[in-house]
Amino acid sequence: MFMSKIVHFHNDHQQTAAPELKTLFGRYYDRLVFFAWQIIKDKQQAEDIAQDAFIAYWRQRDKIADHPTTIKNFLYSCVKNASLDLIRHLQVVDQFQATLPCIEQGESYIIEAIISSEIIADVHAALEALPAHLRQLSKLSFLEGKKNHEVAEELGMSINTVKKQKQRALEILKLNLNPETLTLLLAFGAYFLRK
């Protein structure tokens, strides 16, 4: 189509090509921290490294394709490189750090760390999406493996209510988790379906 001229205009104040930084942060921060932590085993430094990744992304976003997988890979790469750099540095200053699992196992450990982060993030998100009153109960029951009477005591409700609400939470989780992940989740609260 022939066009005599092209007019450029913008009245929005955002860089619209890039996704919202806040959205990316909400989606990936915890899992990147968890990924870094698996490598360096230091919570505060893991958080710093994850934050650096978002800052690096924002500064370079013009060069990064606006595609969810590309952005995610970029963030993971940043965290991986920064974590490994940190460890190499530590190795130099302190020979004992050489006992970290990622030094012993190398690349395969990194792969495991990424997959672990992804799985945990998925289940965590499903739990977070539960209505507030079911969320607390589900965390205690499924993740911390507490027994019904312990949960009842902690939340100040009857054992019968705990049982009913667990059933309800399970039904909702079923809608939001893939079957395999759900099976794993339920395995944590092994006695969940028992009385």
Place this chain on the structure above:
Amino acid sequence: MEQFDDLYNLSRLITGYLKDDLNDQEQQQLQNWLEEKPENRAQFDHLIAESKLKSDFSGYGQTHKSAAWKRIVRETGYRTSKKVFSMPRIAAAASILIGLSLGGYFFLHKQPAQQISQNKVQDIAPGGNKAILTLSNGQKVSLTDAENGNIAQQSGTQIKKAQNGQVVYLANSLSTKGANATEVVYNTISTPRGGQWQLILPDGSRVWLNAASSITFPTAFTGNNRIVKITGEAYFEVIHNAAKPFRVTTKDQTIEDIGTHFNINAYDDEGSIRTTLVEGSVKVSNATGSATLTPGQQSIVQNDNKIVVTQADLDEAIAWKNGLFHFDRADIQTIMREFARWYDVDVQYNGNIPRMAFNGNIDRNSNASVALQVLSVAGVNFKIEGKKIIVQP
């Protein structure tokens, strides 16, 4: 490892395995990797071991998020913009009573401040969250205006509007699980011009409806596949289920999802059906053939019914869902068709309109006068008369 692009690919395969979200090709890739050497199998088993997952959980998510976010904002100078819509991940607890639910969420649009001056400038407010639910018996219910609570009754099922605009289906008694359970009932949600709506289908899949669009769906997906029908434009985030493929039909084509986020623009007056894939994989079919899209691709079907696959402008395809008009070398007619749907206006062209192409973004929350002013820098003049926009040189 050599057959994988990088370790993220393997990660995706194993996560996909855990989530039961692999297509045949991916399953084969994973199988090949597992059989390549015993170490791989051992690593795989270790990864999905219960004890490891359990200990991982205890360490997950205990971060200092607000302090972290503050630092990122400080170092990037990032300004948080108004969120255009929220994406709550889940439907209400009530839906589980009979295991089917349909949630319609309002887009959380900030309504523009009402014009205080009445007669100074004629203006037109942008569209908003408006939709109508049509039951199988033809009864129509305005979702926009409905109060929370019961809104309709349908073959042994009560239909309620819950807080935040959600629509929930409740069985009146357990008896409906018996004889009537096999009866499939279709409902339609449609948006008028100047309306948009977000909903959650009974399987949890999410749908955004643009203005002047509709979706028809069963209140429960009982068969071997999940089929919905749309007109106009819709964005889908489908919950994958290999055993129950998800299909979207439009007037002349069918889209089969293979786990995925995609947009379909099938407005009659656009003269083509454009399907844009953001994530995952879809297969587009019509009478002349079929094509499988990879992320970032768009299929275009025009009058000749041939499916043409091109590289998509993702920003353009899903801008509407993100609260924007986004134009890339768009002509004035294309822009005005979109305005007509969103501002619920008719467009009249007077005289010889110069041919030109527009690039850029306009906030969909702008009043029509603001949007038109942005365009008028090109030397086109616009006049608003009631519900009509007049375009002249």
